[in-house]
Amino acid sequence: MKSIENISYHNIYNSIKNDTSEILNGLLNKQQKQISSKFFYDETGSILFDKITKLKDYYPTQKEIEILDDNRKEFYDYLPSDSSVIEFGSGSNEKIKRLLKSLKKPVEYIPIDISKDFLFKNALHSAKYFPNLKVKAICADFNQIKSIKKLTDSSKKKIGFFPGSTIGNYCPSDAKKLLKSFSNILGPDNFLIVGVDLKKDKTIIEKAYNDSEGVTELFNKNILNGLNKKFNTSFDSDNFNHKAFFNNEKSRLEMHLVSNKDHSVNFINNHITFKTGETIHTENSYKYSIENFKKLAGTAQMEIKKVLKDKKSFFGIFFLKVVSF
Numbered sequence: 659m660k661s662i663e664n665i666s667y668h669n670i671y672n673s674i675k676n677d678t679s680e681i682l683n684g685l686l687n688k689q690q691k692q693i694s695s696k697f698f699y700d701e702t703g704s705i706l707f708d709k710i711t712k713l714k715d716y717y718p719t720q721k722e723i724e725i726l727d728d729n730r731k732e733f734y735d736y737l738p739s740d741s742s743v744i745e746f747g748s749g750s751n752e753k754i755k756r757l758l759k760s761l762k763k764p765v766e767y768i769p770i771d772i773s774k775d776f777l778f779k780n781a782l783h784s785a786k787y788f789p790n791l792k793v794k795a796i797c798a799d800f801n802q803i804k805s806i807k808k809l810t811d812s813s814k815k816k817i818g819f820f821p822g823s824t825i826g827n828y829c830p831s832d833a834k835k836l837l838k839s840f841s842n843i844l845g846p847d848n849f850l851i852v853g854v855d856l857k858k859d860k861t862i863i864e865k866a867y868n869d870s871e872g873v874t875e876l877f878n879k880n881i882l883n884g885l886n887k888k889f890n891t892s893f894d895s896d897n898f899n900h901k902a903f904f905n906n907e908k909s910r911l912e913m914h915l916v917s918n919k920d921h922s923v924n925f926i927n928n929h930i931t932f933k934t935g936e937t938i939h940t941e942n943s944y945k946y947s948i949e950n951f952k953k954l955a956g957t958a959q960m961e962i963k964k965v966l967k968d969k970k971s972f973f974g975i976f977f978l979k980v981v982s983f
Contacts, residue, residue, distance in 0.1 A: 665785035669797040670805045671772050678889065678926060685930050685938070693881055695827050695941040696772060696799075700884040704776040706877040708750050713873060716866045718823050719752075721973035722853050726756040729966050729975075733760035736964060736977060737849060742766040742814040745821075746800060746840065751780050751787070753821045757851070758788060761817070766792040768810060772799055803842050810843065818843070818850035823973070826855050826910070826944040830954060833944070837958030841980045850960065850978040857945045858972055860904040863911050867902035867943075875900035878913055881940055891925045901937065913941040948974060 677697075684692040698707070711719035726733075739762035745754055748769030758764055767784055771777040774797045781795035798806055810816070818840055825833055840850055867874055878900045882893035898915040905912050917932040924930075946954070952962050955978050964977035 662782065662785050664789060664791060665781060665793040665795070667778055667781070667795050667797075668809055669774060670802060670809075671774070671797045671799055681885065681889075682925065682928060685925065686928060690939050691932075691937065692939040693885075697884055698877065698881050698941070699771070699773040699776070700880075700887065701773060701775045703877060703880050703884060704773050706873060706880060709873050710869070710877060711750065711752075713869050713871065715869050716874075717862065717972050718853070718855050718866070721968040721970070722821060722823075722975065723752060723756065724968045725966050725973065725975045726753060726760070728968075730756075730760040732964070732966060733757065733851075734762060737761055737817055737851075738815045739763045740765050740815060741817045742768060742811060743817050743819060744768045744770065744810065744843070745819045746770055747820065747822070747824050748777060748780060751783055754784065754819065755787065757819055758791070764791060764817075766794065766811075766814065768794045768796060770796045770798055770800070770806065772797065800836060800839055803839055806843055812845065816844045816848040818848070818852075820850060821853040823853050823855035823943065825852055826946070827942060828944075829942065830944065834954060834958045837955065837960055837978075841959045844980050846980050848980050849963075850980070852976050852978060854951050854974045854976055855943065855945050856967070856971060856974050857909065857947050860906065862972070863904050863943075863945065864902065867911055867913060868900075874902065874913075878902075878915060878940055882915070885925075889926060891923060893923055894921075897921055897932070898938070908942075909945050911941075911943040911945070912939065913943075914939050951976065 710716050741764055743764050748771045769781050777795055777797055781793055785793040828836055879895035882895045885891050886893055899918050901914045901916050914937040917936045920934050922931045955962055959981050960978040961981050962976055963979050966975045
């Protein structure tokens with residue numbers, strides 16, 4: 659078998675202690691129990707999410723790919739050549755393939771994700787698919803700014819890529835902090851291409867997160883299975899039901915796990931009790947108008963230079979430029 663010479667791997671994500679504190683704080687110290695959506699993405703969760711993106715009712719991926727396919731010339735003409743492309747939260751290769759093929763002579767692809775096995779598998783696929791492109795896979799949390807910056811070449815022009823409306827998983831104040839982190843990593847005058855789910859009829863949104871095949875339910879419950887594997891805990895996902903609904907007041911889709919019985923779970927010497935009907939809040943997906951997202955980007959040292967939408971205006975891809983700071 660021919661060796662793959664254009665790929666390197668860097669694992670700088672090792673935060674069991676921090677993750678433990680975060681989970682315990684969310685389950686013990688908050689009136690509304692919660693688990694961060696980042697814990698969805700172990701290998702099984704990443705595979706399940708990839709299945710979700712192919713479901714008929716799950717429009718965000720379909721619409722984002724439509725935009726990428728229909729606007730190749732926009733990407734080619736507007737974005738700088740000879741750039742290093744940094745993907746924040748690399749999932750399936752479907753979107754990054756399209757972006758890389760639309761750019762002028764990209765020289766490097768840097769996928770960043772906390773799901774190590776899924777990350778390295780997809781990075782290897784990219785290295786084979788683009789043999790003339792240097793691929794540098796980094797297993798890291800987005801907040802590890804200094805470590806990530808050390809692994810990126812400050813002299814290269816950079817294009818950040820944050821697809822999939824993942825920005826919507828963060829409340830606006832945290833989304834602002836995240837965009838500032840990206841600004842810090844990318845540097846002034848460089849670009850971030852970000853996918854944003856736009857406001858629309860809530861029936862369409864709720865249908866996307868309550869699929870008839872039950873894949874989203876499996877994905878939601880798998881967050882508990884992932885904690886069992888990582889921390890040797892004893893969550894029983896059968897004790898919970900999937901619930902997803904649109905919160906009009908906060909303009910966000912919420913996903914919860916609803917306890918269907920009184921029970922308790924031991925988590926690293928801590929006793930966590932659940933009453934029937936009590937929920938664990940596992941995910942938010944905020945929906946933005948173009949004007950609202952423009953305001954958010956402006957508070958994070960980024961300026962919107964271009965917005966591309968699908969034919970139904972369900973989804974938007976925003977070209978953001980880091981302003982000097």
